[in-house]
Amino acid sequence: MKRIRCSSSLCDQFLSSSRQIVPRPRITVTAKGPLLTSHTRALSTTPVRSQYYEKPINPYEPAPGEPLPRARNPLNSAKLAALHARLSLHPSYPIQTLARALIDQSADPIRFYNNSSLAYLGNSLLGYYGAEHFMCTYPRLPTLVLKSAMAAFVGPRPLAAIGREWGVETAFEPTPDVDAGLLQFKRLPPGTTVKGHLRPARSEGVPEEEAMANFVRATFAGVYLHEGVAASRQFFRQHVMSRKLDVDQLFNFVQPTRELSRLCAREGFTPPVARLISETGRMSRSPVFIVGVYSGQECLGQGHGASMDEARIRAAVNALKGWYLYSPANPVDLPSKMDVDPAASFAPAMIDVGEVIV
Amino acid sequence: MNCPDISSRESITRGEATSRRLTKKLRLGPHPSMIVGGHGGVAPTASPAINHIIHNPPSAAPSVFATPNLFLPKEDPRRDALLAIGDSKARAKLPPPVKRPYEKNYHLGEAEIAEMRTLRAENPNKWTRGKLAEEFGTSRFFAGMVAETTAARKEEMQGRLATIKSRWGKIRTNARFERTRRRAGWGGADGQ
Numbered sequence: 001m002k003r004i005r006c007s008s009s010l011c012d013q014f015l016s017s018s019r020q021i022v023p024r025p026r027i028t029v030t031a032k033g034p035l036l037t038s039h040t041r042a043l044s045t046t047p048v049r050s051q052y053y054e055k056p057i058n059p060y061e062p063a064p065g066e067p068l069p070r071a072r073n074p075l076n077s078a079k080l081a082a083l084h085a086r087l088s089l090h091p092s093y094p095i096q097t098l099a100r101a102l103i104d105q106s107a108d109p110i111r112f113y114n115n116s117s118l119a120y121l122g123n124s125l126l127g128y129y130g131a132e133h134f135m136c137t138y139p140r141l142p143t144l145v146l147k148s149a150m151a152a153f154v155g156p157r158p159l160a161a162i163g164r165e166w167g168v169e170t171a172f173e174p175t176p177d178v179d180a181g182l183l184q185f186k187r188l189p190p191g192t193t194v195k196g197h198l199r200p201a202r203s204e205g206v207p208e209e210e211a212m213a214n215f216v217r218a219t220f221a222g223v224y225l226h227e228g229v230a231a232s233r234q235f236f237r238q239h240v241m242s243r244k245l246d247v248d249q250l251f252n253f254v255q256p257t258r259e260l261s262r263l264c265a266r267e268g269f270t271p272p273v274a275r276l277i278s279e280t281g282r283m284s285r286s287p288v289f290i291v292g293v294y295s296g297q298e299c300l301g302q303g304h305g306a307s308m309d310e311a312r313i314r315a316a317v318n319a320l321k322g323w324y325l326y327s328p329a330n331p332v333d334l335p336s337k338m339d340v341d342p343a344a345s346f347a348p349a350m351i352d353v354g355e356v357i358v
Numbered sequence: 359m360n361c362p363d364i365s366s367r368e369s370i371t372r373g374e375a376t377s378r379r380l381t382k383k384l385r386l387g388p389h390p391s392m393i394v395g396g397h398g399g400v401a402p403t404a405s406p407a408i409n410h411i412i413h414n415p416p417s418a419a420p421s422v423f424a425t426p427n428l429f430l431p432k433e434d435p436r437r438d439a440l441l442a443i444g445d446s447k448a449r450a451k452l453p454p455p456v457k458r459p460y461e462k463n464y465h466l467g468e469a470e471i472a473e474m475r476t477l478r479a480e481n482p483n484k485w486t487r488g489k490l491a492e493e494f495g496t497s498r499f500f501a502g503m504v505a506e507t508t509a510a511r512k513e514e515m516q517g518r519l520a521t522i523k524s525r526w527g528k529i530r531t532n533a534r535f536e537r538t539r540r541r542a543g544w545g546g547a548d549g550q
Binding site: 248249251252253254256269273274275276277291292294295297298299300301302304305308310312313314317318319321322323325326327328329350 | 419420422423424425426427428429430431433434435436450452453454455456457459544545546547549550
């Protein structure tokens with residue numbers, strides 16, 4: 001079978017009519033002049049016609065002995081066109097890149113045809129946008145909480161959930177004849193351990209969650225490459241930041257009262273005192289105490305509980321959350337704002353001295 | 359953030375001869391906070407001439423996202439505004455402390471601490487942390503912190519505890535386990 005090369009210029013045609021038969025003119029390849037492979041051409045801005053290749057010329061092209069890419073034609077897939085439209089991707093985002101984002105490393109080991117490089121780039125971008133959001137919005141967040149918040153937004157599980165919400169389906173097996181609009185990856189046998197050193201090699205198969213997350217990362221990288229920085233920021237805001245996360249639920253203090261005392265000592269505040277604000281049903285089966293923790297005249301936090309100790313500890317926890325969840329008053333300027341417009345006004349983010357060490 | 363007082367209402371007792379009178383007696387007027395200009399139980403003399411908003415949210419635990427004034431950094435514009443409001447208010451009487459406040463006296467020096475350690479090492483069965491705390495006028499926590507007991511005594515005490523625990527029945531074992539689990543959740547793990 002001939003290797004089929006597709007170009008970004010066909011994307012517009014395809015969007016208008018997915019069933020249109022596309023002419024494939026034969027182009028004579030001269031020895032000089034770098035000829036881009038399909039993946040790089042899809043990423044380049046100059047429109048190139050589809051063509052057949054007789055021999056590999058690009059040094060990054062696979063050697064002649066290596067297997068040819070799978071014969072999946074992105075232009076014949078209605079699912080791909082639907083996905084492209086559903087994600088509101090710009091026409092400059094070629095359908096071929098979307099098709100490539102759906103091919104996992106386990107389905108096609110050659111990196112020129114799978115999404116590994118795109119997923120790598122997408123992961124870096126997602127990490128950058130996620131980290132800058134949390135570090136600027138909550139500058140005092142402890143490292144562990146920051147990490148779990150990042151995992152909750154741009155970790156494999158939420159990304160896989162995003163992919164499923166986009167309506168991407170998985171191919172049962174990554175054979176060459178499957179629809180190009182399906183997520184293609186090799187499944188692990190049931191009961192395989194996927195964590196730790198017992199995890200089999202990637203070529204043996206990957207969990208669906210991982211393949212789906214890599215697809216979302218690769219799609220994100222495609223937005224960055226084809227549509228630019230502003231579009232990728234918007235895409236991140238719309239698809240990732242629109243998800244809700246209760247950051248205040250990520251804390252777990254082991255010694256909250258002690259940590260609050262250390263905090264007050266460090267910052268030069270009056271030592272905290274727990275005070276009983278209100279109570280009801282002290283001698284009953286279900287009493288409720290409301291305790292506030294005060295530094296001088298100022299109430300730092302309030303907690304309730306069925307015992308004085310519980311209320312006191314919860315009050316300390318809430319006071320610490322009040323400290324760590326501080327957020328600057330006005331909408332903060334994220335550093336990536338300058339990537340879009342270097343001439344824009346920019347207020348630097350607050351940098352905190354760090355969490356309390358107990 | 360100001361912690362509000364919870365005002366107590368007069369208890370209502372049933373004591374009317376007829377249901378009509380009782381119903382009439384039990385009929386409650388609107389809470390003063392719901393009446394415009396009626397704060398502190400003062401009835402409004404006239405309806406306000408312009409549109410108004412009654413802000414009377416249901417009682418709820420304060421949000422942890424509202425940073426206390428003290429915790430706002432110096433460069434935060436909200437700090438000065440909130441401090442100005444706080445200063446204008448009269449100094450409210452603070453609620454009673456949960457535990458009796460005490461002054462730390464820091465009266466023990468290196469020599470005393472060394473002596474505590476020596477005593478503890480010589481005869482850990484006699485010089486328990488309670489004894490040391492009593493002798494040196496400090497807390498049991500501090501005594502245990504500066505003068506740790508010997509490994510042999512620790513092991514013996516743990517063995518004794520294990521013997522006691524082995525005598526517990528199913529109900530007590532389960533209750534103690536649940537209590538530990540609940541307590542661990544107070545730090546934020548239980549999501550409340």
